[in-house]
Amino acid sequence: MKPTLLILGATSDMAQACAQKYAAEGYDLQLAARDPEALAAEAQDLRLRHRVEVSTHTFDVLDTAGFAAFLEALHVLPDTVLCAVGFMGDQPASQANPEAAAVVMRSNYEGPALILGALAERMEARGHGTIIGISSVAGDRGRASNYVYGSAKAGFTAFLSGLRNRLAKKGVHVMTVKPGFVATRMTEGLPLNPRLTAQPAEVATAIWNAQKHHRNTLYVKPIWLAVMTVIRLLPEALFKRTSL
Amino acid sequence: MQLMGWGRFPRTEGQVSTPRTEAEIAALIAGGPLIARGMGRAYGDAAIGAHALSTARMNHMLDFDPETGQLVAEAGVTLKDIIAAFLPRGWFLSVTPGTQFVSLGGAIASDVHGKNHHTEGSFGTFVDWFDLMGADGIVRRCARDRNADLFHWTLGGMGLTGVILRAAIRLKKVQSGWIRQTSIAAPNLQAALDAFEATYSATYSMAWIDCAATGDRMGRSLVMNGEHATLDQLPPAKRANPFAARGHLSPRVPVDFPGIALNRWSIRAFNELYYHKGRLSTGTGLIGWEPFFYPLDAIRDWNRIYGRRGFMQFQCVVPLETKAEGLTQILRAISASGSGSFLAVLKRFGPQESRLSFPMEGYTLALDFPVNTRSLALMPMLDAITAGHGGRFYLAKDSRISAETLRRTDPRWAEFARMRQDTGLKAAFTSAQSERLGT
Numbered sequence: 001m002k003p004t005l006l007i008l009g010a011t012s013d014m015a016q017a018c019a020q021k022y023a024a025e026g027y028d029l030q031l032a033a034r035d036p037e038a039l040a041a042e043a044q045d046l047r048l049r050h051r052v053e054v055s056t057h058t059f060d061v062l063d064t065a066g067f068a069a070f071l072e073a074l075h076v077l078p079d080t081v082l083c084a085v086g087f088m089g090d091q092p093a094s095q096a097n098p099e100a101a102a103v104v105m106r107s108n109y110e111g112p113a114l115i116l117g118a119l120a121e122r123m124e125a126r127g128h129g130t131i132i133g134i135s136s137v138a139g140d141r142g143r144a145s146n147y148v149y150g151s152a153k154a155g156f157t158a159f160l161s162g163l164r165n166r167l168a169k170k171g172v173h174v175m176t177v178k179p180g181f182v183a184t185r186m187t188e189g190l191p192l193n194p195r196l197t198a199q200p201a202e203v204a205t206a207i208w209n210a211q212k213h214h215r216n217t218l219y220v221k222p223i224w225l226a227v228m229t230v231i232r233l234l235p236e237a238l239f240k241r242t243s244l
Numbered sequence: 245m246q247l248m249g250w251g252r253f254p255r256t257e258g259q260v261s262t263p264r265t266e267a268e269i270a271a272l273i274a275g276g277p278l279i280a281r282g283m284g285r286a287y288g289d290a291a292i293g294a295h296a297l298s299t300a301r302m303n304h305m306l307d308f309d310p311e312t313g314q315l316v317a318e319a320g321v322t323l324k325d326i327i328a329a330f331l332p333r334g335w336f337l338s339v340t341p342g343t344q345f346v347s348l349g350g351a352i353a354s355d356v357h358g359k360n361h362h363t364e365g366s367f368g369t370f371v372d373w374f375d376l377m378g379a380d381g382i383v384r385r386c387a388r389d390r391n392a393d394l395f396h397w398t399l400g401g402m403g404l405t406g407v408i409l410r411a412a413i414r415l416k417k418v419q420s421g422w423i424r425q426t427s428i429a430a431p432n433l434q435a436a437l438d439a440f441e442a443t444y445s446a447t448y449s450m451a452w453i454d455c456a457a458t459g460d461r462m463g464r465s466l467v468m469n470g471e472h473a474t475l476d477q478l479p480p481a482k483r484a485n486p487f488a489a490r491g492h493l494s495p496r497v498p499v500d501f502p503g504i505a506l507n508r509w510s511i512r513a514f515n516e517l518y519y520h521k522g523r524l525s526t527g528t529g530l531i532g533w534e535p536f537f538y539p540l541d542a543i544r545d546w547n548r549i550y551g552r553r554g555f556m557q558f559q560c561v562v563p564l565e566t567k568a569e570g571l572t573q574i575l576r577a578i579s580a581s582g583s584g585s586f587l588a589v590l591k592r593f594g595p596q597e598s599r600l601s602f603p604m605e606g607y608t609l610a611l612d613f614p615v616n617t618r619s620l621a622l623m624p625m626l627d628a629i630t631a632g633h634g635g636r637f638y639l640a641k642d643s644r645i646s647a648e649t650l651r652r653t654d655p656r657w658a659e660f661a662r663m664r665q666d667t668g669l670k671a672a673f674t675s676a677q678s679e680r681l682g683t
């Protein structure tokens with residue numbers, strides 16, 4: 001029987017690249033997004049190219065009350081889950097408007113953490129599984145330009161790290177992905193440095209390889225580990241004056 | 245950002261948008277003139293301009309009917325994707341250009357041809373329908389019996405009739421991924437033309453022509469014919485897995501070659517070697533689909549070999565009546581100029597009636613030239629010889645012919661330009677090429 005991958009936030013560019021990669025490697029797919037209509041073409045494409053089973057599901061990460069029903073409706077508990085849900089928001093808006101900030105916090109931390117937590121329970125009971133969360137280098141240190149998003153990702157990173165620690169001996173592996181800059185819908189139009197920017201397909205291959213080797217934390221482009229190590233090590237007295 | 249075609253010449257400053265939905269495309273079209281862009285494999289300025297709409301994220305396959313071989317796919321799907329998905333199931337492209345890195349939309353907009361043009365026609369022959377979004381943002385299904393005018397203007401229309409969203413094309417059934425190739429060494433142009441005519445019934449044919457050779461060796465060529473190998477033509481070892489892909493992409497050409505690497509001596513030496521290597525291996529043998537159809541794809545980013553200033557391709561077709569005279573004059577002009585082309589291809593076209601497509605019955609010659617003053621001086625001479633022999637030019641390769649040359653050689657475009665003016669297409673879809681040529 002083929003293994004199954006559940007993707008939360010399946011409309012994301014990175015998620016679509018991962019779907020292609022895992023389907024090419026023989027996984028059946030469960031694609032979940034707010035608007036499953038938007039998944040129809042992708043699902044059909046995956047079936048045609050790779051001859052795998054693909055189902056689509058409605059999933060809103062802000063609807064925490066609906067999580068139990070969502071999981072019930074899946075029929076099959078996936079072998080691997082990938083959470084690509086994320087929402088950058090607009091930093092000035094998040095500063096000015098607590099409701100805007102709350103949506104960013106809930107979309108990047110509360111919702112992803114709770115749904116992966118619920119899946120972890122079931123995987124632990126079953127005795128195996130892999131959980132992959134896409135967090136961000138933005139969570140490595142809060143910066144003026146995007147600390148609302150960054151702090152939510154920091155929370156998500158810490159949650160994944162704790163979950164990994166807890167499940168390490170239970171057959172469930174947890175992997176944290178920090179993609180660095182990726183050329184996706186989220187970053188379209190931003191002047192990204194091409195050396196620091198990955199393509200979605202590169203992210204997918206890196207995630208696939210990292211899962212195979214049971215990596216814990218993945219920086220897709222290794223240069224990001226160096227960059228973030230330097231940023232993390234800057235003394236606060238100095239860091240607070242920078243504009244990074 | 246800087247936009248360019250495969251030849252890296254010319255370049256324009258422009259913006260690229262990468263829509264994911266029909267609604268986003270409609271909004272972009274409403275926002276002012278743009279040009280659709282697929283994989284950017286057109287050599288010149290056909291897919292560049294102030295605003296390019298990339299189909300990179302509209303690349304879903306939508307349906308396949310194993311009874312008829314009809315595939316429905318979005319315009320950004322590449323020929324490479326199609327082969328990867330369907331060759332293992334026994335299907336191949338009915339027509340393919342010399343690279344797999346081409347989008348479905350680009351293949352339709354240039355109405356591309358392959359080595360089987362003389363037997364099976366151009367890409368458009370196998371297009372059942374496509375959906376086209378026009379200047380008004382409305383999507384029209386175009387086919388031979390539905391919006392037929394628009395269907396025919398779009399085949400070969402270089403993106404100037406709107407944005408192709410999705411298309412239905414027919415694939416061809418094959419028994420293996422192998423080709424039975426026969427190569428013939430032709431010591432001069434006349435021998436090459438004779439070889440083409442003598443082997444006209446071969447499904448695939450093309451020739452590498454040495455445009456550095458002079459005198460009685462002028463136009464010497466390796467003529468290559470091919471047929472899809474059937475199962476019983478394969479040795480037992482290959483029969484078990486007849487579609488197994490062979491050949492891997494080699495590393496990219498890492499940096500621009502210095503322009504100096506390519507001079508008349510290195511080109512002459514290359515062609516000398518190539519011809520003699522080929523001459524020694526003439527005869528019939530099995531070759532994988534990749535080296536047969538896509539020899540250049542094995543070297544990624546090979547377009548950098550011509551250095552920072554880029555290169556131009558000259559591709560013309562001359563009608564049957566004037567082929568020998570026209571081609572001889574072109575080859576003579578090239579060797580007299582001392583300019584040369586690493587890769588020169590000669591091919592017989594079969595008859596084709598179409599609104600705008602490039603092919604017509606005759607011979608097509610394609611040559612690459614580095615961008616430098618010598619080539620830039622030579623090209624207008626080649627244009628004049630082509631025009632004088634009733635030939636015309638392939639806009640998917642072109643980066644520099646004049647509006648006057650196009651008008652003189654191909655009156656179909658003037659009618660197209662009038663149609664575009666009258667229907668509002670001209671204001672909505674423009675490329676650097678359409679502005680240069682007044683199309």
Ligand SMILES: Cc1cc2nc3c(=O)[nH]c(=O)nc-3n(C[C@H](O)[C@H](O)[C@H](O)COP(=O)(O)OP(=O)(O)OC[C@H]3O[C@@H](n4cnc5c(N)ncnc54)[C@H](O)[C@@H]3O)c2cc1C
Pocket residue numbers: 250279280281282283284285286287290291299319320340341342343345346347348349350351353354355356357358401402403404406407408409540640641675
């Ligand atoms: C190595 C190599 C070998 C080649 N060999 C051949 C050959 O043997 N035969 C041949 O015919 N050609 C050949 N070509 C040329 C190539 O097939 C054509 O230029 C083709 O159009 C490129 O497709 P693309 O997706 O890269 O399109 P682009 O280069 O991006 O665009 C080409 C044209 O198509 C239009 N277009 C693209 N997508 C759409 C869309 N969705 N809707 C409307 N218009 C669109 C653009 O506006 C532009 O006018 C070759 C090119 C290379 C680099």
Ligand SMILES: NC(=O)c1ccc[n+]([C@@H]2O[C@H](COP(=O)([O-])OP(=O)(O)OC[C@H]3O[C@@H](n4cnc5c(N)ncnc54)[C@H](OP(=O)(O)O)[C@@H]3O)[C@@H](O)[C@H]2O)c1
Pocket residue numbers: 008009010011012013014015033034035059060061062083084085086087088107134135136137178179180181182183184185186187
């Ligand atoms: N691009 C980068 O440079 C970068 C860098 C670091 C980390 N990341 C992270 O990478 C992940 C993937 O992002 P991406 O770059 O591929 O961008 P993207 O295309 O914008 O993906 C974001 C995804 O999150 C989904 N989403 C947002 N709110 C949701 C909600 N309430 N419920 C369900 N789904 C919701 C979106 O779905 P809709 O289609 O319904 O909007 C979309 O699929 C995100 O977690 C992002 O934070 C990105």
